[in-house]
Amino acid sequence: MTTVARPNYRFVNKNQPRLEGVAKVTGRTQYTADIKLPRLAVMKLLLAPHAHAIIKKLDISKAQAYPGVAGVFTADDIPAVHAKDGAARLTTPFASREVVFYGQPVAGVVAEDPSIAEEALDLIEVEYEPLPAVINILDALKMDAPKVRGSLAGSDNSELAAHSTVAAAAEEEHDDKTPPNVTHRLVWARGDVEAGFKEADYIIEKKFFASWVHQGYIETMTATVDCDLDNNYHVWISTQGSFTSRENLAKFLGVPESKIVVEFLEMGGGFGGKIQPYAATYPAMAARALKRPVRLQLTRSQDIRAGNPAPQGYFEIKLGAKKDMTITALQAKAVYDSGAFPGSPLMAGGNLLGSYYQTANQEIEGIEVITNRVNQGALRAPGTPQATFAIESAVDMMCEEAGFDRWDFRTKNAVVEGSPMANGRNYPKIGLKEVLAKFKETNFWKNREAKPNLPGKKIGVGWAIGGWLGGGAPSSAAVVLNPDGTLNLEVGANDISGVHTSFAQIVAEVFNTPMDRISMKVSNTAASPYAGMSAGSKTLRTVGLSVHAAAMDARNQMFKIVAEKLECSPDDLESVDGAIRVKGTPDKSMTFATLGTMSTGYGSPTPVIYGRGALASPPMAPGFALQAVKVAVDDLTGLVEILEACCVQDVGFAINPLAVESQIQGGMVQSLALGYSEEIVWDEAGILRNPSFLDYRLPTALDIPDIEVALVEVPVEGAGPFGAKGMGEPPIAPGAAAFVNAVFNATGARVDTIPATAERIMKALGKL
């Protein structure tokens, strides 16, 4: 649904193959572990086998003496500016005295080759004294729970702040009435919820659990760090943010950012999990001491145990509505397990929980607890799929209980421009109602009643909505005219899923000149224009605006020169296919190549064409999605097959529709998997039981049908180039809820915990 009259774009809003596609299909793309360096040594980590323990003894002497070992590193090598066993993972790469999660690194060996390093790991002697561990999120809420960790000094909420656009809420100080493992608490309230529930004809109350999950990037966390005798650091890392890595490594090492250069490389998936440069902290310690390049590549098992997976959520929802479908009150408690280090997505998830529907009376209580599990990290709309599962399950239950049409109920109550969010801020222009309307135009909707005849299986349809407010950050870009008339586009943003191609499309559109004239360049943090991390659905939106500004600046510089030469006004000029010409008089023109030579030639009086874009964070542009699935549930086993899937999403403006569709499809599959299969499992002692892709099951091509995508375009002026919104995050919000609602529709089983595995479905049906 296009809401604006569209000019005849030539390069944006067009399907464009990936610029780096050929390199990727021929194996030429370089990821971090593909970089070979002279004297490169490798590092291997020793992980703790307890969830909570005191390290009584750590003896590395035999490992240090092992032939081929270059060095052994422990908490003693953490830069002295940081407290040992602090509450931020970045500055606590190794446990010193207290192990706080199963899999926490305690030592690392650097050797000439990996097999030597692994052999030396076996020679490290550690004695542990196990301590009581807190594993269950409900136990962590108790007043008499054991303390998860000795110290909460130095905890870090920077990632939450970076990822989120919500305003800081009122936080209560820690006091004697607060359980020892509650690290944050906030309340957002408006109206009078008690009065609201008195008005209600129907009330739904339910508790929900969403499990810990891993981002599932196929390239594990990997980093190589070199350090020279002047203590200049050179870093290659699989990261969503080269500049973010530089900043955080500088903090960790206690050196100026100007002493660190981080290269831009392709990254084998991140999904939020590769924002923090945890993987680089280990080789950085080693390189600092050894003055040679050191590489660490986590094994898959280590990445699941000691990466930064996404946290569990526990929700208590009470929802009231009148017979006319008006929501009279929403009361909710949202609890996030942050693992052993504070910093959960409480504010983002808690806010969105109460920001999808309009209601005068609302109270959202948010609580963050710590447990003896691995530190949590971001995963695509952090905190949101968990909260969306809870509220969209409750909405589905309300519709079932009251006999409301699910589309009518959502459409009547959906937030619109100006509606307050839970945190009290008002929505800018949004497209949620347009998304709901578009759903009725999809093939999925038209075919929703059709039930294939599958003996022994029950067919059901479910759907849900969800969204993301969209992050923001200042950014910069440069567009430079080369002597031969080609254009270099320089940015400092890491490509996640094709954004570099979209940047080049923007420049092509500004110059009205084909893509083959434009070369997209990223180099490193010493040379590339600054941009923040590629995360939070903000990369195209923020950096793309700077790219547009840089292209316009370069074009204006070129117009000025041509106007003087042709003795006309710059307003009379247009740029077409590599030349600038007088409108309506195509033979009065000057080619980019002529301008390129003029502006770079020896002795030339013409300045270099250097277009600059440097902008502050643009206004917020929240994006919403609706996802729907049709499922077949086996009567005997509870196994679910997903038969059809559909996603409708407001993307503002699709610069490259093919890339947008692909990212939506991938996001929806990730969201569905939260609903049906993915879960990190710890036992009661806090031992992580499924640290492999065999037991931690990502969807395969057989688990997922083709996904129908319907794009809605409700652009927000000034919020992104050509009105583009962030679109990487909304697709992970609703899928898990859609899956669970479909299972209910098929079987009558309301599963309160995701993933809704066959076992949980059979339990909900009372068959187990």
Next chain:
Amino acid sequence: MAKRTFALNVNGGDYEVFVEPNSCLHDTIRDQLGFTGTKEGCGTGDCGACTVWLDGAPVTSCLMIVGEAEGTAVTTIEGLATDGVLSPLQRAFVEHHGMQCGYCIPGMLMSSAALLRDNPHPSEDEIRHAIAGNLCRCTGYTKIVEAIQSAAKA
């Protein structure tokens, strides 16, 4: 473990490598021969990123020790384009956005290229079965399946 020499044929070229006998094929072709297009995602045969061909059959190279590849023809992602020209399948992956981060793509291409060689006109179900051992986290598979279907039609 004492190193010894192994003779390998990779992408049509003959090589000798001097490595420990328990070295896996994946590490050997990457670290010794520089064919870094082959990727490791798990090291335990669960993700398929390291898929190469042994005499034309897709195998997970992280699970093979180097000696098992002696006397066979190993083909990696670097061996799919001939004479500097992309295969129709490679071109289809580019044109259909059958990739995002690209890390799974070398393995995905080796599995799907073997399928199209043996079964030039597969059904969607046959395509999905052929790539079921290759995990992709970015795309949700739809665009990959479309790319393979498009190459099959060409």
